[in-house]
Amino acid sequence: MNSHQPSGQFQKASQASRGCSRRGQLQPIGEVSLPKVPEPSISKPPTESCEEESPSFVGSCVTGERIKEALFSRLGNERFAVWFGDNFEVHVSEAVAKESLSQVVVLYDPNYPGDWLRKTFNEDVAKCASTILGGPVAVNWSPLEEVSSEVTAPADDMKEAGTQRGSIPDPKRSEVHNAPRIQKKSFRAGSDCHNSREKSLKTAKKHSLQRPAVRLDEFSVGPSNRMAYAAVELAANRLGEMSPVLVHGPSGVGKSHLLAGICHHARQSRPGLAVAMFSAEQFTTNFLQALHGSGLPGFRRSCRSVDLLAIDDLQFFVGKRATLLELQSTVDTLHRAGKQIVFASDRDIESLSGLGSELTGRLRGGMTAGIMPPDYEVRRGIVSGLARKRQIDLPADVIDFLANSLTRHARELIGGMNRLEATSHMLGAPVTLDLAREALADLVRSSARSLRLADIEQAVCAAFGISESDLKSTRRTRAVNHPRMLAMFLARKHTGAALADIGRHFGRRSHSTVLAAEKTVRKWMTAQSSIVLADATWDVDQAIRRVEDVLRAG
Template structure:
């Protein structure tokens, strides 16, 4: 292997790093990976089969191009696996071949396979992530209604309800559902003109068209669509001209029966400075919410993500991550990727001991202690109250209900004593806090509906929003 010559390997590594970027190169081509040239082959020495599969599946083209730039020849790609018999990242599941370049012998043909043409407006050198699919969306009580609504929208193309509005906090699956709907609509209607993007892209396109005096082309693109999918629609808030333009586009498409799917970070009624005209249009369809997943759903999500990566993660590790990381699906996925990378780079077996070590900082920062003032701030922010008013002696419903919820959350998440909570929220005694806790638990048990806040149907919805703010 010519790669023993330091100058050849150094030049190859530099060429590969230029194509991947320092971050990805450092993660996947560290000290455990060697590069060299032998005859007509670029040889990649890797510590285990997982490394081989990952590099082969994600970076083969980059490696071939780098080798050609260094040697002036087109080389085939081969792998040398140091620990082929017993991968040390857990039991690896052999992934199904994604294309003709993956061979059982670990060799990639010289000529790269034809690539799917890049989408318009996408830089040629950007590797597009394939769209997520509805069938890959892991469901549970937190998101089952939203997933069912997405499937119904695909099957009826808006005949059952239109628009479909999906709202949730960050990292709970809104974009996954939008991409899944788009993919399924295209599969069912190959000739469909689907316009899919973000509210920011709509805004920028509208402003550019106004500056260029080309509004006709802009409007034609959106208003002649067979389906419209817009993410982060809350971005339109406070932009009156853009909201008016979107409203006219919305009305034109609805009049033609064109399905419209949008996503936002909160209920349309809770989006500050969104015009009543747009808010009522959104409410004219179906509005569904994604909640933070429960422990069993978090575990199912982690198992699905691990399977997609080709790694068999022990249940003890799955349950450990699911128990300690609760805020979002994105957080779970990030922790899993970090843990797998840690196992690969250190050559250690993926087990509970490694998970506790690798994710120690992540879990510590995520599960930071919640204090009484944190609860106070969250409640005041959601109900648009100041702290003095919340703690006042007033017993009007608009103040007593938020105060009781604050006491309930303080007892649930801070570990403070009843007496301490009572003193904090207006100098009340411990029996008042106990009564408030029992009252809120009764609301939850009876699924009490609430008109306290627009956009929230039940007390449970309000408490879920507060707990997301607290990160619990």
């Protein structure tokens, strides 16, 4: 998940207060007064966040930021980011004058389950606030939207593509309205508070617009990915009925787009749904941190108390025994609860035997769909979609040129569009076919490069999970010899290398060995045989397509 870095915000807010408030003295808000919070003497820094605010409001806001900072330190980076996210505020307001308890108001994202947050973290917030304020406190929880309907930011403004939101229990079970409430005027501080929140929300919106959410309906569909798109779309509309879903294919073909898209669709179509998306590396890192420090219960809640869990780069788990056990338990828990799981991997089930029989068996009981490198129809759709999104007037002949010239993967097309847009802006000229040819000449040459023997070798090793040293070794077991023969066949098909050069490259073998390998593979193709490659059995045509997909993806 994306790391949450509030410390910079806390520091800025704290500095702002020191330049705008009077040391050790705060003015009352309405009929009540805020507690005295000593501030160190620091030279006055200019700051936009405080110059228009009253000292009392500044003190309240800054004290809240200090409580947030203390809570961040207490919970740790990952836990704070998972359970509170970015859309979270703390305000301090006095109770009635005769009461001895300071009132702390926690404003949380309305999509989060407030009652559960209150029960789980109330003690943590109270301890942090008590330390900052120097006395006992009462903590009240309210959703942000109840503070000011005029300036409440939509939850979607805080959601980003491929970003992991906190994994939370079902908000429908929350009874947050039973929690104590503080009157709005207690912490709004009139127009000053309104203006401050409005500024912060505008800043948040501006930031979120720089990284818009990845939408499922923006995915360019064609023959190369239609089945994968259909599987994810079906899962998005019928969560839990077809689980788990595995989308597999080489890098740069849209797997992560589909995962981020189903998460966005779920949040949009069913507000309050608990959704979490991780890369396999993030899952592993969070698990190990929990195992060795922060505690497993919190980590497990973040993964198992969700309605939709999406995990990218599933192949990363191969060989990680402890993490695999945790993942298997997570999958079993969600499956029993009827929740939806979606995986993405750069290889299919046959090449994921290292995940173990239980997990691969669970995958076989769900839905698997492959994605190949984008065909012409998909490439053209990607270019057209980018042009619409960026409001670029792209002539049809330029769209065709891009789709025909940059053929390996979607990232290459995005890079081409970036180059084209920058060139047009630099020259102050409209995009034409001549401009596109000149601007993208080197990218087109790179995309159309001739394949080398090293490319074949790397593609075979990547496709079937074997090492280059094994491919060139003298070992003659089927698990190694079959991939080697396939590599020689593909070298004959896709390169202009001589027989002697091919034999020399793949372990100093003779040209007759290369000819024999080519003949054997053609026999397999005629007989539609199944062959052993690494630790799995493959249909020969399927195996060849897989390597060629990797070659096209670069």
